[in-house]
Amino acid sequence: MNRFGSMVYIQPMNQFDVSKHPHRRWNPLSEEWILVSPHRALRPWKGSVERTVPSERPRHDPKCYLCPGNNRAGGVVNPYYEGTYVFDNDFSALLPDGLEENAAESCCGLVREKAERGLCRVVCFSPRHDLTLAEMSEADIRRVINVWCDQYEDLATRPFINAVTIFENKGEMMGCSNPHPHGQIWATESIPMQLAREICSQGKYFEQYARPMLLDYLHWELKQDVRILFRNDHFAALVPHWAIWPFETLILPMFPVSRITDLSPEQRNSWANIMRQLLIRYDNLFEISFPYSMGLHQIPADGQEYDGFQFHQHFYPPLLRSASIRKFLVGYEMLGEPQRDITAESAAERLRSLPGKHYRT
Ligand code: H2U
Numbered sequence: 433m434n435r436f437g438s439m440v441y442i443q444p445m446n447q448f449d450v451s452k453h454p455h456r457r458w459n460p461l462s463e464e465w466i467l468v469s470p471h472r473a474l475r476p477w478k479g480s481v482e483r484t485v486p487s488e489r490p491r492h493d494p495k496c497y498l499c500p501g502n503n504r505a506g507g508v509v510n511p512y513y514e515g516t517y518v519f520d521n522d523f524s525a526l527l528p529d530g531l532e533e534n535a536a537e538s539c540c541g542l543v544r545e546k547a548e549r550g551l552c553r554v555v556c557f558s559p560r561h562d563l564t565l566a567e568m569s570e571a572d573i574r575r576v577i578n579v580w581c582d583q584y585e586d587l588a589t590r591p592f593i594n595a596v597t598i599f600e601n602k603g604e605m606m607g608c609s610n611p612h613p614h615g616q617i618w619a620t621e622s623i624p625m626q627l628a629r630e631i632c633s634q635g636k637y638f639e640q641y642a643r644p645m646l647l648d649y650l651h652w653e654l655k656q657d658v659r660i661l662f663r664n665d666h667f668a669a670l671v672p673h674w675a676i677w678p679f680e681t682l683i684l685p686m687f688p689v690s691r692i693t694d695l696s697p698e699q700r701n702s703w704a705n706i707m708r709q710l711l712i713r714y715d716n717l718f719e720i721s722f723p724y725s726m727g728l729h730q731i732p733a734d735g736q737e738y739d740g741f742q743f744h745q746h747f748y749p750p751l752l753r754s755a756s757i758r759k760f761l762v763g764y765e766m767l768g769e770p771q772r773d774i775t776a777e778s779a780a781e782r783l784r785s786l787p788g789k790h791y792r793t
């Protein structure tokens with residue numbers, strides 16, 4: 433009885449279980465918390481896959497600005513390329529050297545601006561309009577890796593370039609303007625914010641433990657064997673413990689390496705192999721060409737040492753439960769912090785359970 437004369441029921445405390453109860457997880461790379469609400473995803477999965485009509489694309493589209501032999505904006509004509517093809521973006525977000533250096537500050541530093549130089553390139557992965565990386569052979573993905581390495585080498589050695597960001601924006605849902613398999617490279621004078629954060633967090637870890645953070649993390653994950661998707665001699669793919677996007681993944685090398693140009697030919701083969709395994713599972717998940725933003729994080733190209741920095745590849749796919757239901761980072765996520773329902777562990781289990789053969793073959 434309490435002092436108002438009514439019965440007090442003491443609820444037994446629920447034993448905390450990460451697979452059932454709301455909790456926060458720490459992202460040691462970006463140094464941010466994320467909220468996980470697994471109880472919302474406990475409703476049974478009916479496995480219903482909304483089958484979308486696969487969009488049959490021609491091998492060559494006369495209207496595509498990336499297909500061989502076609503016109504691009506500004507009148508340039510693409511060569512009849514047979515493998516990969518790289519060109520300077522006709523609508524580059526950055527302009528190269530030649531502009532005067534400029535930085536200004538006012539209002540006690542609250543208002544700041546700084547001129548930014550850089551180069552933007554487009555990388556066509558294949559002359560075939562109807563393919564994606566997921567449907568390309570391992571050897572062809574390996575050729576794309578070689579192009580990325582050559583581009584890194586070329587851009588990183590330019591005096592005004594300090595960081596090279598290689599990425600792919602895939603699918604209409606991600607705002608990609610063209611289904612022709614392609615990615616982009618932005619080489620910048622400044623170190624972009626996401627990379628700067630990851631340099632800082634990995635640097636602090638290295639200072640404390642004298643080992644690369646992502647290598648220690650990978651060794652721990654390999655022992656746990658819960659979020660690991662696949663591994664080969666040199667690389668592993670996993671759903672990071674702190675993933676925000678439902679099927680977010682990370683490809684990690686199993687040895688210390690800070691830039692892709694330092695990968696040996698065998699290591700590059702292994703990377704192509706693991707990337708292909710992952711991309712096939714992604715497409716098989718909802719039997720569609722799976723949209724995502726993917727990118728490489730490498731050491732800055734400013735000639736400085738960044739102890740503990742480990743090269744890695746992020747995949748951020750927006751899809752949640754089906755081919756058409758996407759996750760938005762809105763509301764609480766814009767004003768509070770990111771949140772997810774299905775846990776990283778169950779996402780990994782789903783991805784692992786998918787066949788290794790592409791659904792279209
Ligand atoms: P997406 O990967 O977001 O679809 O972008 C394709 C890029 O291709 C985009 O950055 C460039 C756009 O500026 N582009 C050209 O360089 N030339 C063209 O003729 C059209 C598009």
Ligand code: ZN
Pocket residue numbers: 492493496497498499500560561612
């Ligand atoms: Zn095309």
